Amino acid sequence: MLREERKKELKKHIFFKSIELFKEYGYDNVTVEKIASSCGIAKGTFFNYFPKKEHVLLYLGSSQNEYLQEVVQKYKDEKIKQRLLLIFKELLSIYLENSDLLKLTLTETIRSALKDESRNINIFKETMTTLIEEAKANKTINTRFDSNTIASVLVGIYFNTLISWSVSQDESVHIVSIFERQYEVIWEGIEKDLN
Template sequence: MTKSNRKKELKEQIYLKAMQLFKEKGYEKVTVQEIADTCGIAKGTFFNYFAKKDDILLYLGISQIEYFVSHLNELEDHTSLKEQIESILGDLLQRFLDYGEIMKLAVLELIKSDYLIETESKSIAQLQHYLVEIIEKAINNGTFRSKWDAETIASTIMGIYFSTLITAIMKQNVNTKELFQQNLNVIWEGISQK
């Protein structure tokens, strides 16, 4: 295993154990020292991975962007823009929801913190930027036509993405990918031109 893989694995371990502690004791009651002790690392090692406790809650969003970027080339295997969007955003939703109760906790803590909202907004803007690039590429190569500009389309799709995410967090036993595809289908006719 490479050094970068070991570092990524340790960061993931710190994240998961911290989130478990937050779930058990409440976010405010958990200290960085407690997280470090649970992970079997020094407090200083914790700070090599996360600048502060709040950053743990941002890690999932950041890892989502990394996942999206790392899979951009695979999107070209899909024949249509809609399939590309369904594939990557459906996968991102599923990755979010694989964390279950921990994800609910992270969302609630994000909502309560101005710092976290501001920082997470940057990740959301970055995700939307990548979506705009995919849409513009499809428009420029002639595989997709719309009367709407790429920014408006991306913004609308992001709205559906987050609506689906919130619905899935609030309700149990929801097929997230299917819900996202259904919501995307509702607006797709208004976005695309035949």
Template sequence: MKIVLRSNRKKELKEQIFLKAIELFKQKGYENVSVEEITSACGIAKGTFFNHFKKKEHILLQLGNSQLELLETTVHQHSQKKLKERLQLIFADLLSIYVEYSVLLKTAISETIRSAIVMKDESNNIVKLQSQIEKIIVEALEEKSFVSDRDPRVIASILVAIYFQSLVSWASTDMTVNDITRYFQEQFEVVWEGIENGEK
């Protein structure tokens, strides 16, 4: 019981550091915020910060890591749905993180795009997301609940690409939080028509 409580407190503290850091990045700009400022704003020691994040750049990776945690849950949650609906629901759930923390996370996305160091690590999260989507498509093909002559890897790659393109558009324009899901769904429908046209 104590281990579980300690784990929960550790997770809450990590999230608190993440959100406070993003708030500071928004106010002052990513480059102008030091680790010392983050720890001071959180009321923690510098060593506590480094227990959760190796360096400042890794705060931005928490965004992708949060999505991977949610991905595992949402993949199982929608497992009984038909492939198209299941994929739409999975991506909608992932987008919900951005909607929930819209102002803070818009800054995180912008800074992640600009940071080459983080993008190297972020690409691992993208690969994991794409692999999970590909696995879902392959399972649907094997169960014959979905038929297409398109390569599952290509389908997954395109769907993940439009997902991230939606996030980039949202982060770099005046698009509202309500617009992002609709924007993604419109692109999803166009792409899905091409996938369906490729069915045997």
């Protein structure tokens, strides 16, 4: 288990060092050799963790999917509205820890081919659909809207939040606040459907 933890830590280290280099020199000007050298590893070691430089950018999405499952379990005893809000807030708060670097990652990921990222987006949406289906089965929500449609809208506002936040020049704009305002609009529509 210790070996697996070290591998995870090294992958994270490579990711963050790469993002720092991308920020300093520009994505196109950073080579795998430069990343490996900055991390104190061999070029071959880099390729053990990332098949290509572009995969460094995709790491954020795939690592968030692992974290998503932990967060889903963490809030399993909450009512569906609060549970979904807490899940999204926790996922978004990750971006505040290294905001400059992660804004750059988001920008580069959007600029890169998002087709590779679609798998992560689908996993995210399927997880949200499952939570909504469970809430319907438990009768904690009663809506005519399809669970998949609700999940798509929630995931859509999540990514809209990330994009809005990453391009904002206003440092006072708080990522979670952006999401909460949009979330309330969506939830009000779901609740109105109950009447």
